[in-house]
Amino acid sequence: MDKYLKSNRALWDEWTGINYRSDFYRVADFKAGLNKLRPYEIAEIGPVDGKQLLHLQCHFGLDTLCWARLGARVTGIDFSDAAISQARALAQDVGLDARFVQSDIYELPHNLEGDFDIVYTSRGVLNWLPDLDRWGKVAAHFVRPGGFFYITEIHPIALVFDDDEGVRDLRLRYAYFTQPEPISVATKGSYADRNARVTQEVEYGWNHALGEIVTALTTAGLHIDFLHEFPFAEWPISFLRPAADGTHRLPPEHDGKLPLFFSLKASKPP
């Protein structure tokens, strides 16, 4: 495994426990019955009852288990040992049937057999991946003929602006187009708890243009059903303002002018 992925994996191992205990993830509310999936993804994906669903980069399985609660037969995969152990424990805790597999996404075809009605991934996944062509091939590999792939993710345009703490206006800082070298960011706790103590000092990430995301999937043989762009983000960023519905939006003078999140569905022909 490449040195950047290794370092990120160690970081995710550390973040898992912090995130599990954080207010951001609301695990206690989930245990009490809260479904953490967003209404738009539930509507866009449609009924999952009895369907086989593979969740790529599932973290500690919270969203995976929300799909299980809606009736899907779920498999979650993640490269973090800590996340997969936590996911298994959480499934047992809430009495849901789920399978969790520890694997780097790029190695998954060697570690998991079969295909799925739905291959799902969401919120904070692509930025950790250096190579989207290989990602697209893995995603398509696991979609059953007649099935589909679905992603909801931060829009790449939202990742070009300076997001340092205290920066409240839009300042172009990062390349929209993928760069071969990762963006290195000094770790500050976890995104779910900025005050948490973490020993891994750097996060490595890659921005990916929307064209690159779409092309990775179509080159792998999937057909795009839709690509929806939304004027809100699902987490705070320094230049966004919290909205009443729990999302985060551009300040009033720019609200609605740029996409900040997207969803995409792509099918494999029967």
Ligand SMILES: C[S@@+](CC[C@H](N)C(=O)[O-])C[C@H]1O[C@@H](n2cnc3c(N)ncnc32)[C@H](O)[C@@H]1O
């Ligand atoms: C922000 S989480 C996304 C899951 C979900 N949206 C959430 O918030 O719980 C990103 C996940 O990607 C995983 N990840 C990062 N790089 C990976 C890789 N190369 N292979 C498999 N998983 C990876 C991390 O371990 C982490 O659990």
